[in-house]
Amino acid sequence: MLIRCVQLLAAMVTLTKSICWRTVVKSKDINRIGVVIYQKPTSNSCYTERKNNEPPLCSGSNGHSPWYTPLDSCLLLPALSKSGAGNSWPISWPERLNIRSSTSSENSSTWFSQENFDSDTKNWNGLISEVYSSEFAVNWSSIRNVMDMNAGFGGFAASLIDRPLWVMNVVPFDQPDTLPIIFNRGLIGVYHDWCESFNTYPRTYDLLHMSYLLQSLANRCDIIEIAAEIDRILRPGRWFVLQDNIGMIRKMDRVLRSLHYKTAIMRRQFLVARKSFWRPDSTGS
Ligand SMILES: *[C@@H]1O[C@H](CO)[C@@H](O)[C@H](O)[C@H]1NC(C)=O
Ligand SMILES: *[C@@H]1O[C@H](CO)[C@@H](O)[C@H](O)[C@H]1NC(C)=O
Secondary structure, X not given: OHHHHHHHHHHHHHHHHHOOOEEEEEEEOOOOOEEEEEEXXXXXXXXXXXXXXXXXXXXXXXXXXXXXXXXOOOEOOOOEOOOOOEOOOOOOOOHHHHOOOOOOOOOOOHHHOHHHHHHHHHHHHHHHHHHHOOOOOOOHHHOOEEEXXXXXXXXXXXXXXXXXXXXXXXXXXXXXXXHHHHXXXXXXXXXXXXXXXXXXXXXXXXXXXXXXXXXXXXXXXXXXXXXXXXXXXXXXXXXXXXXXXXXXXXXXXXXXXXXXXXXXXXXXXXXXXXXXXXXXXXXXX
16 A cells, blocks of 8 residues: 555656646645645746656647547647736726737637627627617516527626626537637636537526527527427526527527417517426326
C-alpha cells in the first residue's frame, strides 16, 4: 500500500512538472492525509522552454471546438491579450451588459461585428418592451426563470435584466458561437443540440423562448420530439413563445394544441402557448 502511494506521488510529481504546474503547498492535514495544492502558470514561457514537448502542445485550432470533442492529451496554451499578459478582467457590471467585448470572440466575420451586436441589442429592447411585455398573454410578474433556446448574442436576456428573473441562454451547437460574448456580458449559458434531450432534471422553467431555430432543427429531427422536450421542461400553467415564419408557427401550433396547450398566433410571427395541466390518459382506456 505504502509503495503504491509512493509510486503514485512520483508519477504525479513528474506529470505536474511536465505541464508546468507549481507546487504551492505540500502538507498533511490533522488526520495525516497528504494534501498538495498546485497552481497553473499565468504566462506561457514555461511551456515553450520545456526540454521535452511531452505532453505536446495542441496544434492549430483543435482546442477551440466546444462541442462533442473527444478528450485530448495535448496542452492548450492560454490565450494572451495583446500586451502579452493573461486575459484582463472584464469591464465591471452593469456596464459590460451592453458592450461587446473586443476579446470575447476570435471570429472576425461580419456576423460578429459591433454593428450586428448593437442592432441585435436594439431589436430585443424594442421587441420586449413593445411586443413581449404588452401584447402577449404572459403574466411576467409570476415568472422566475426563463430559457432562451437560441440565444444568439444574449440580447433577449439582456432586455429582461431589470426583472426579478434569470435567463438560461442556450447556444445551439450549429449556430454561430456566441457563448463567449454571452459570458462577457455577465450572463450565463450553455451549448446544446435541441435534437437531443436537455440535461435539466429536475429543474423546470416558467418560460421557454425559441427564435428562428425550428427550421434548422426540423431538418434533423421530428418537430413532435422537439415539442415533447419543450413540454417536459415547462411547468404546467407556464408559457412557450416561438418566433418564426408562419409555416413553422402553424406546424408547432398544431402539435401544441394536440397537447391541450392554449395558443395564440400574433403578428404572423409569434406563437404564444400556455401549457395546461392535461396529461395523456395513462390507463389506455
Ligand atoms: C400574475 O402573477 C402574480 C404572481 O404570481 C399573481 O399575484 C397575479 O394574480 C397574476 N395575475 C394574473 C392576471 O393572473
Ligand atoms: C465565424 O462565424 C461564421 C458565422 O457563424 C462561421 O461560418 C465561420 O465558420 C466562423 N469562423 C471561424 C474561424 O470560427
